[in-house]
Each structure stands twice: as structure tokens, then as C-alpha cells.
Amino acid sequence: MLDQMSAAPGKPIPAACGDWAAAKAAYRFFDNPRVTIAFSPAISRRLRRVLRRAKVRSCRTRPNLSTAARSRVNRIHQNHRRRALQGRAAQRADLVRGADAFEPGRHPHRHTPRSDGGEVLDTKFKGTLALKRHINPTRVPIETKESYRWLENLRQSIALVGAPERCVHVGDRESDIYELYCTAQDLGTSFLVRVQTNRLAERPADAASHDPAHRVFAQLAAAPWAGRHRITVDQDETTWLQVKFAAINTLPPVGKQKRYGPQVLTYIHALEEDPPPGREPIDWKLVTNLPVEDLSVAVEKLGWYALR
Known part of the structure; x- marks a missing residue:
């Protein structure tokens, strides 16, 4: 998996992995709380600036959990907030979009991106055709x-x-x-x-x-x-x-x-x-x-x- 992703550093995770099974394994690997992603100081500073200027807020939704499970989830969330200073939040946002694209509804405790007005933003992967939308220049003022x-x-x-x-x-x-x-x-x-x-x-x-x-x-x-x-x-x-x-x-x-x-x-x-x-x-x-x-x-x- 690391060889595949290092060979295509500029591509999204699904494109770098090549197939559905490899991408699914990559998402589960990054979702493991024992995995830590280290960025260079320059990238960390850049991601911190992006997070400070972000206009999209994220609220958490959780199902009914037991006390032990809730404590474990709280610890995971605290780790996520700590890793955000190293750029973890930006990486997880990409992972959530990819995981939802492959297994919709599998992670109910994931971040739910919302706009400043409180509306839920659609982060589903719509395919490569949606990424190639073309604006007709004759219809632009x-x-x-x-x-x-x-x-x-x-x-x-x-x-x-x-x-x-x-x-x-x-x-x-x-x-x-x-x-x-x-x-x-x-x-x-x-x-x-x-x-x-x-x-x-x-x-x-x-x-x-x-x-x-x-x-x-x-x-x-x-x-x-x-x-x-x-x-x-x-x-x-x-x-x-x-x-x-x-x-x-x-x-x-x-x-x-x-x-x-x-x-x-x-x-x-x-x-x-x-x-x-x-x-x-x-x-x-x-x-x-x-x-x-x-x-x-x-x-x-x-x-x-x-x-x-």
C-alpha cells in the first residue's frame, strides 16, 4: 500500500490505490488510532493556516453507546483534536469522503460537514465526470x-x-x-x-x-x-x-x-x-x-x- 501511494503522491487515495479493495484497506489503515501521520514542519504550518481560515464547520453525531464505548470514542476524538495541529484534521476529511463513497452509512460517528448556516454539505464522491464540469463560456456575463x-x-x-x-x-x-x-x-x-x-x-x-x-x-x-x-x-x-x-x-x-x-x-x-x-x-x-x-x-x- 505504501509503495502504491508513494508512487503517486499527487493523486487521491482511490486513484493511487488502483482498486476498491486496496482503497478500502488504506482507509482502514489510516483510521486505526495507533497510526500517526507525520508531516514536515512547512506542511504542518500550511495546514494550520488552512484550518484557521476554513469556513466549513464540523459537528459530530454519535449513536447510543455504552459508557465504556463512549469513553473510548471520547479518547479517539481527543486524539483527533490533538492531531489536528499536525494536519490530521485535513487528512481525516479526505478519508471520510472516501470512506463514505465506498461504504455509505458505515461510520455514523464521523464528522458531518456543515456550512455556516447549519446546512449539511454533500461530500459524497460523485465520480470523475462531476470533477470535469465545464462552464459554457458563451453563458458567462x-x-x-x-x-x-x-x-x-x-x-x-x-x-x-x-x-x-x-x-x-x-x-x-x-x-x-x-x-x-x-x-x-x-x-x-x-x-x-x-x-x-x-x-x-x-x-x-x-x-x-x-x-x-x-x-x-x-x-x-x-x-x-x-x-x-x-x-x-x-x-x-x-x-x-x-x-x-x-x-x-x-x-x-x-x-x-x-x-x-x-x-x-x-x-x-x-x-x-x-x-x-x-x-x-x-x-x-x-x-x-x-x-x-x-x-x-x-x-x-x-x-x-x-x-x-
Whole structure:
């Protein structure tokens, strides 16, 4: 057992033991009052700080016991309190959770974790899937995310210029945030951003329910090419781009449709025709709330993005 646990010091006891029988033996071994766990002074000090700051209290519940049994239980509890200064309390909390996971109800005198309000906390082991819970980032408010700085930069730029209608905010794919588009619309300013997310779009009237045409990229791909434009890649290298554009009614993410409404945005796609070997082709998808009526205006927006 010691070999198994020393080989995996960072893993929980069930994972380090490998199977149910070994984990059960480990819990019984640590539960033996004659077993003492010694920690290094640094770990002991750290555990004492954790115990002092803990916000979860523990109350004890016992069944009806005889006088001798109650005395023995009292001695065990006194030993537990003494060992808490060496980090024993933190270790026992882990053992109680593991023992309850393997043998529910076997130890009625164990600690019952409760919150500050007195509610019993659920310490049952719910499996590895519960440990891998994933929060959908599209349902998290933008104010609590790091990307909120893009919205703050937009407001600060408008405040410096003093005329939001004269500003065009150009950004890379990190700026592809639906809240930024809504904020720009509310402030009366313009933006030009490289697209990263294949957002929801209003389904065409003639599209079937299973048709993927309710996505922006699908509707942009269905639009015809408007023409070609020649650009200079390096000092002595030129190439041709195929350019198309389309106005698409873009929908907000599903988790934010109650807070934000749809927007009609113009998407511009520029794709290199014959890229040289050894280099990835130029493939830009841009989105803007500015009007794009012909090829020359679309090429102008490509030039703006190239100056970022």
C-alpha cells in the first residue's frame, strides 16, 4: 500500500490505490488510532493556516453507546483534536469522503460537514465526470470575463476622440465578441473585426430544418465572388485575391438571446487564388457594421485591416 501511494503522491487515495479493495484497506489503515501521520514542519504550518481560515464547520453525531464505548470514542476524538495541529484534521476529511463513497452509512460517528448556516454539505464522491464540469463560456456575463477589456477600450477610444461616428475600431480575431458589436451599435460607432466564430444566422425562408444555412459561414460561402484584387505580399511578390461580401442577419449566442438582439452585419471574404508552395494562403473573413455596396468598398476595408 505504501509503495502504491508513494508512487503517486499527487493523486487521491482511490486513484493511487488502483482498486476498491486496496482503497478500502488504506482507509482502514489510516483510521486505526495507533497510526500517526507525520508531516514536515512547512506542511504542518500550511495546514494550520488552512484550518484557521476554513469556513466549513464540523459537528459530530454519535449513536447510543455504552459508557465504556463512549469513553473510548471520547479518547479517539481527543486524539483527533490533538492531531489536528499536525494536519490530521485535513487528512481525516479526505478519508471520510472516501470512506463514505465506498461504504455509505458505515461510520455514523464521523464528522458531518456543515456550512455556516447549519446546512449539511454533500461530500459524497460523485465520480470523475462531476470533477470535469465545464462552464459554457458563451453563458458567462461579459463583465466577468477578461475579454471585457475590449469593450472598455472601445469606450475609451470614443471618449478620447469625442466623435463616435468618426471612429472605426479595427481588431483581430480576439475582438470577435458579439457584445462588442452590440456596444458599438449602442454608442453609434463602427468596427472592422476579423471573424473567428461561425455564428448563428437567420435561417433563409426556403431552407430545410436540417440545412446548415443558419450559420454565417454557410451563407457567406453561398454568396458569389464579386471580383479579384491584386495585392503585394512582399517587396517582389504579388498575388491575386478573390473577394466576396454579403449582409447577413446575425443572431446572438443561444445563452444571450434574452439580453442582446440580432444585427445585420456585412461579412467580407478574401481568399488567395494561387498561393506559392510552402506558405499558407491568405484567407481573411472580416465583419463590419459599415455599408459595403460594391467591390471597391470591400477592397477598401481589406486595406484598413492590413494597416492594423
